[in-house]
Amino acid sequence: MNKSTTKLIQYALAASVLLPLFYVNFLMYMSGNILMAMGMLGLLVLGIFIYASHKGYVYRYLFPGLLGFLIFVIFPLIYTFWISFHKYDARNLLTKERVEQILLSETFEPEGALGYAYKIYPGVSFNTYQLALTPKDGPATAEQLPPMFLSPEFSLPLVDDPQILDLSLSPTPPSGEALTLGEITRGKLHVMLRGLKLKLPDQQIVALSSLREFSTQKPVWEKTKDGGFKNLQDGTLIHAQSNSGFFETEDGERVGVGFRTWAGGENYSRIINDEQIKQPFVRIFFWTFAFAFLSMLTTFALGMFLAVLLEWEGLKARTLYRTLLIFPYAVPAFLSILTFQGMFNQEFGAVNEFLGALFHITPEWNTNPWLAKTMILIVNLWLGYPYMMIICTGNLQSISKSIYEASAIDGSTPWANFKRLTLPLVLPPMIPVLIASFAFNFNNFNLIFLLTGGSPKMVGGAGIAGETDILVTYTFNLAFKNSGADYGLASAIATILFVIVGILAWLNLKKTQGSAS
Amino acid sequence: MNSGSKRLTRKLLAHAFLILFIMMIMTPFLTVIASSFSRGNFAPSKLIPTEISLNHWKYVLGIPYDEVVNVTTGETRTLKADVVPIRWFWNSIKISIIASGGILLLSGTCAYAFARMKFAFKNQTMTGLLILQMFPMVLALVAFYTILEFIGQFAPRMGLNTHAGLTLIYLGGVSIYIWMIKGYFETISTSIEESARIDGASPFQAFILILLPMSAPIFAVVFILSFISYMSEYPVASVVLQTGDQWTLAVGANSFLYEQQKLWGRFSALAVLSGIPITVLFIICQRFLVSGLTAGGVKE
Numbered sequence: 166m167n168k169s170t171t172k173l174i175q176y177a178l179a180a181s182v183l184l185p186l187f188y189v190n191f192l193m194y195m196s197g198n199i200l201m202a203m204g205m206l207g208l209l210v211l212g213i214f215i216y217a218s219h220k221g222y223v224y225r226y227l228f229p230g231l232l233g234f235l236i237f238v239i240f241p242l243i244y245t246f247w248i249s250f251h252k253y254d255a256r257n258l259l260t261k262e263r264v265e266q267i268l269l270s271e272t273f274e275p276e277g278a279l280g281y282a283y284k285i286y287p288g289v290s291f292n293t294y295q296l297a298l299t300p301k302d303g304p305a306t307a308e309q310l311p312p313m314f315l316s317p318e319f320s321l322p323l324v325d326d327p328q329i330l331d332l333s334l335s336p337t338p339p340s341g342e343a344l345t346l347g348e349i350t351r352g353k354l355h356v357m358l359r360g361l362k363l364k365l366p367d368q369q370i371v372a373l374s375s376l377r378e379f380s381t382q383k384p385v386w387e388k389t390k391d392g393g394f395k396n397l398q399d400g401t402l403i404h405a406q407s408n409s410g411f412f413e414t415e416d417g418e419r420v421g422v423g424f425r426t427w428a429g430g431e432n433y434s435r436i437i438n439d440e441q442i443k444q445p446f447v448r449i450f451f452w453t454f455a456f457a458f459l460s461m462l463t464t465f466a467l468g469m470f471l472a473v474l475l476e477w478e479g480l481k482a483r484t485l486y487r488t489l490l491i492f493p494y495a496v497p498a499f500l501s502i503l504t505f506q507g508m509f510n511q512e513f514g515a516v517n518e519f520l521g522a523l524f525h526i527t528p529e530w531n532t533n534p535w536l537a538k539t540m541i542l543i544v545n546l547w548l549g550y551p552y553m554m555i556i557c558t559g560n561l562q563s564i565s566k567s568i569y570e571a572s573a574i575d576g577s578t579p580w581a582n583f584k585r586l587t588l589p590l591v592l593p594p595m596i597p598v599l600i601a602s603f604a605f606n607f608n609n610f611n612l613i614f615l616l617t618g619g620s621p622k623m624v625g626g627a628g629i630a631g632e633t634d635i636l637v638t639y640t641f642n643l644a645f646k647n648s649g650a651d652y653g654l655a656s657a658i659a660t661i662l663f664v665i666v667g668i669l670a671w672l673n674l675k676k677t678q679g680s681a682s
Numbered sequence: 683m684n685s686g687s688k689r690l691t692r693k694l695l696a697h698a699f700l701i702l703f704i705m706m707i708m709t710p711f712l713t714v715i716a717s718s719f720s721r722g723n724f725a726p727s728k729l730i731p732t733e734i735s736l737n738h739w740k741y742v743l744g745i746p747y748d749e750v751v752n753v754t755t756g757e758t759r760t761l762k763a764d765v766v767p768i769r770w771f772w773n774s775i776k777i778s779i780i781a782s783g784g785i786l787l788l789s790g791t792c793a794y795a796f797a798r799m800k801f802a803f804k805n806q807t808m809t810g811l812l813i814l815q816m817f818p819m820v821l822a823l824v825a826f827y828t829i830l831e832f833i834g835q836f837a838p839r840m841g842l843n844t845h846a847g848l849t850l851i852y853l854g855g856v857s858i859y860i861w862m863i864k865g866y867f868e869t870i871s872t873s874i875e876e877s878a879r880i881d882g883a884s885p886f887q888a889f890i891l892i893l894l895p896m897s898a899p900i901f902a903v904v905f906i907l908s909f910i911s912y913m914s915e916y917p918v919a920s921v922v923l924q925t926g927d928q929w930t931l932a933v934g935a936n937s938f939l940y941e942q943q944k945l946w947g948r949f950s951a952l953a954v955l956s957g958i959p960i961t962v963l964f965i966i967c968q969r970f971l972v973s974g975l976t977a978g979g980v981k982e
Contacts, residue, residue, distance in 0.1 A: 189836045196835065222885075223801045230792035230856050231807075236829070237854025238814055241822030248824065479689070480696055488965070489704050495964035496711075499914045499932045500953045503939060504710050507717070507725040507946050515713045515727045547707065608818040611916055615936060641820050641917065652824050659821035666816040674812060 183213070208232070242663070249432055249656035257410040257423035258650075264424040265394075268412070270327045270362065272382035273398055274374055281314075281371055281379040284343040285354065288318040294354070295319075295339050296363070298332065298371065298379055313338060314365060321357045329362045332371075350376070432657035442654070445623055445630035445639070452538070453635040457606040460545045461599055467546060468553025469591070473583060475554075476561050487558075494551035502615040505544045532621050534632035541633055545612055549602070556598055560591045600673040604666050613638045636662050718950035725946050738951035742767045765926040767948070770934030771956040777845050777930060778912040781852040785908045786901055789856045793863035794889050798872070808864075811857035819855070820917040826851050827921060843924045851922070852912055859904045866900035867893065906967050913960060931956055 186209060194202035215221035215228050259267075280301040288294050296316040314332040349355055355376055363371045363379065374380040386394040393404040394412065403412040403420050410426035411419040435442050471490060475483050493501065508515040509530045517527045530540045564587070572582055606612075613619060619631025619638050629642050636658065644655035713726035718738050720731035740747040744766030748758040795801070796808060819826075827842070830851070834841015841847055875888040883891070894901075916932040923929050929937070931952075938949040 192836050198832075201832070223795055223799045226791040226795035226799070227801075230788035230860065233788055233850075233853045234811065234814075234856055237826070237851050238817065238822075238857075240829070241825030242814060242817050244825040244828070245817075245822060474696060474700070477696070479693060486700050486704070488968075490707070491965075491968065492711075492961075493707060495961045495968070496957055497910065497914050497931075497960050499916055500935065500957045501710060503935060503949065504714050504726060504953065506939070507944070507949075508710060508713060508727075510725040513725040513727055515709065515725075518727045547710075604816065608820070610818065610820045611914065615916065637818055637820055641823075644824060645921065655821070656824070659818075662821065663817045666818070667813050670813050670816040671809075674809060 179216075183209070245656045245659050248652055249660050250428060250430070251425055251653050252410050252428040252431070253425045253652040253656075254654070255650035257425055259422060259424055261405065261424040261426075264412070264422055265388075267327075268386045268394055268421055269384060269388070270329070271385040272362065272370055272372055273385050274380055275383045278374075278380040278382070280374070281381075282377065283379050284338070285349060286339040286341050286343050293318045293320045297335075297338050297343070298363070301378070314363075315339065316363060319361070321354060323357060323360050325360075327360045327362055329364060331364050332366065334366060346377070428653060432653045435654060436657065436661075441625075444625055446658070448623070449630060449634050449636055449639050452633075453607060456538070456541065456635055457603045457609075459542055460549060460606040460609075461602045463542060463546045464549035464553045464602065465595070465599060467550040468555075469557045471550070472554045472557035472561055473587065475558065490554060491551045493547050494555075498548055499611055499615055501548060502544065502612055505540075505547075506616050509540050509544075531617075534621055537617055537621060537633050541612065541616060544616060545606070545609070548612070549606075553598075553602075556595070557591060560594055561587070564590050597673050597677045600669060600676065604669045604673070607635070607666060607669070608637045608662070609635070610637050610641065614641070714950045714953055717946055718954050720947060723943075723945045723947040725944070726950060738947040739955075741948055742951040742955060744768065765929075767934055767952050768955065769927065770929050770931045771952075773845065773929065774913055774931035774956075777849055777852070778909045781849045781912050782905050782908040784849070784853045785856060785859055786905055788853060789859035789863055789904065790894075790901065791889075792856065792860045793867055794893065796860065797864045797867035798875070798885075798889075798893075808861070812861060815855065815857040819851075819915075823918060823921050826918060830922060842922060843928055845923075845928065848919060848922045848930075851918055852915070855908075859908060862904055863897070863900055866897055870896055902967070906964075910960070910964070 186205075190202055190205050190209065193205060212228060212232075215224045281298040282301055283299075284297045286295045286297065295318050298314045298316075299311045313335055315335040315338075316330050316332055319328070319330060344352075344354070355373065358373050361372065362382070365371060365381075370382045370384070371379045372382045374382075383397065385396060385398060387397055389395050389402065391404075393402055395402055401414055403414050405411075405424075406413045407426050409419070410423045412421055413419055436446055437443060474480070475487055475490075477483075509517075511517055511527060511529050511531045514530075516530070521527050528536050530536050568586055569582060572586060577585070613633060613635050617631070617633045619634035619642065621632050622628070623630040623632050623634075629646060630639055634642070640655045640658045640662065643651050643658070709729070710726075712729050716728050716731045717724070717726040719734050719736070720728070721733040721735040721737070737747050737749065741761070741763050744763055746760050746762040749761045751757050751759050796804065830840075830842045830847045833847065833850075834844075838844075839846055840850060870893065875892050878888050878892055879885070914932060915930075916936065919930045920933045920936070923933060926934075926937075935949055935952055935956075938945040938952070
């Protein structure tokens with residue numbers, strides 16, 4: 166292959182990657198996301214520069230990885246931080262522009278509205294339909310048929326709510342049979358048609374006014390010069406209130422749905438001042454620390470103990486034991502956690518079946534907060550000790566055997582050996598691992614979410630906080646449990662969490678670099 | 683008691699302890715296997731099923747079977763899963779392999795630049811990568827949702843409820859792996875690469891032909907670790923993937939355990955079926971992993 170064909174292939178490859186990207190960029194621009202389109206264009210140009218110019222050589226290696234990191238780590242972080250300063254929850258969900266659109270699309274039937282009878286025809290593909298409208302009191306003599314207006318094909322349920330379609334004048338009805346009234350009501354089509362607004366050729370809007378009829382409509386709201394809206398039916402004026410995130414009348418009465426709005430540090434001050442949030446937050450905060458610390462401690466202690474035991478050269482079948490002991494680490498954790506959820510079921514589970522048969526006790530793992538917490542620590546010990554054991558074994562094997570021989574002459578007990586020789590030697594290189602374990606458990610979402618889901622419910626936790634929740638599951642529930650959807654508050658807590666774990670990671674980095682040098 | 687018999691008692695005690703301990707560790711596996719073969723959907727509670735039935739296995743594998751609806755008349759109906767659960771396993775494998783491959787590509791090239799090249803703010807970027815990655819993915823879900831919704835407007839195949847979209851999000855988690863690979867690169871002497879450079883090789887050729895083959899073990903470790911962490915990932919997948927046919931194993935397995943009705947039998951059959959290959963893979967790769975794990979890194 167000569168040089169020019171190689172070049173040609175290179176250009177062809179570059180074009181096949183770049184052209185679709187530029188096309189998407191163009192689509193983005195056309196749909197009105199100017200800022201995003203500019204950003205993407207900037208990244209594209211930067212990418213071309215890096216791969217075309219020799220000046221950007223180093224960045225050819227960094228660009229793809231760092232780009233992914235930028236979009237899926239740094240951007241979400243900034244976005245979350247930004248949301249944490251907003252009122253953004255189930256009541257104030259939409260953007261202000263969207264709420265204004267909804268207001269402007271609201272219509273009412275004015276006096277003297279014209280009625281239109283409608284027929285609905287099934288469209289070409291599944292669940293698509295076409296409407297045909299005829300005026301009810303138009304010129305209907307024998308010679309002159311009333312005009313007929315046809316809609317384009319649309320799908321039901323509607324893609325957008327409200328959805329606006331243009332009507333066009335047509336001499337003939339669509340092909341096929343119109344649906345009967347029975348078919349319309351049985352399919353609940355008349356309910357789905359409610360969000361539909363049809364625009365006549367003369368720009369008049371018609372909408373469904375009864376089961377059998379469409380009628381001309383007028384918009385309820387008109388935009389005023391000062392950015393508010395005027396009700397054309399009764400003349401009320403409403404204005405956007407950035408405090409409440411609602412459009413309000415002069416008397417402070419809320420109209421329509423709320424919108425997202427700047428809240429300053431309110432979400433953060435709610436954590437400190439609002440008793441409904443502060444109380445569960447503080448308790449969950451301390452339990453998170455206790456859980457992460459105890460998990461780290463217990464897994465380390467058991468892992469260390471087993472590692473030391475298996476280093477005992479006189480013991481037979483050590484490799485077999487070691488392989489079997491690693492088992493809990495080899496199984497995907499979420500499967501084990503869900504299995505434990507069943508085994509610790511206080512009425513039917515294996516654990517209580519066993520304890521009941523042997524000791525005649527059936528602890529309430531699911532309803533007693535302290536026992537639930539104990540259960541979590543037991544399960545996490547089961548999941549976590551093999552990792553500690555593996556790492557301790559690695560460290561133990563690097564200790565010279567001769568120091569034990571010297572102490573054997575002194576006649577030391579194994580425990581004294583461990584305390585005076587092994588632990589001081591193994592602990593320093595373990596510190597970064599211990600910090601990492603703490604940080605990992607601090608945000609161990611899967612364990613809590615899949616094992617208890619935070620239950621039992623915390624008294625005074627507004628139905629969202631649970632006794633076994635840690636900060637990360639509590640935050641998830643605040644944002645995603647149906648009753649919650651408080652994205653602003655969840656983002657504020659997420660930001661606090663990030664600061665805590667970020668500091669831990671930084672400390673760990675310093676420790677690792679310190680021990681390496 | 684002399685020291686010889688004291689040693690023997692200690693040894694016996696150690697063996698007894700280890701055997702008991704391992705038996706205790708293994709019970710969850712045994713109860714799940716038993717529960718997958720039991721009749722009815724009861725929580726894992728027995729080591730040996732009282733009534734053996736293959737229905738849960740048939741359900742998971744998508745084989746139609748008859749279930750008694752009315753006990754008195756003995757009336758039955760044929761049951762078959764709408765979405766065959768084994769499909770979730772396949773989805774998970776597919777996503778995890780593609781995402782792990784992507785991670786290797788992205789983090790390998792980045793690590794090469796960090797280990798072998800000079801550029802402005804190199805150390806700061808490395809530190810920044812590690813600390814910013816500490817932001818838990820779960821809490822960025824609102825942002826992920828917004829990003830995918832936005833992408834979906836222009837490229838529906840990469841938006842919400844698609845495997846490509848989920849994979850894209852997973853590809854963001856490169857920084858731990860960049861650190862691991864960079865650490866390994868730094869243990870390899872630069873002398874061979876330098877002599878290749880003198881012979882006229884470009885930095886890219888030195889990377890592909892010399893450094894990569896010597897770093898195969900660390901790439902294996904990174905692949906396995908990321909594969910396992912993506913197989914286990916629950917929260918992001920549960921929000922991004924909305925319909926049953928798109929679910930991953932973690933989302934699907936948890937879907938059997940609703941608050942109101944926990945289908946332990948079906949869950950158990952699925953857990954055994956999908957847990958065994960992953961476990962076997964892990965045990966085989968264990969030797970590789972031990973060296974990688976001691977370099978630092980936590981299983982998720």
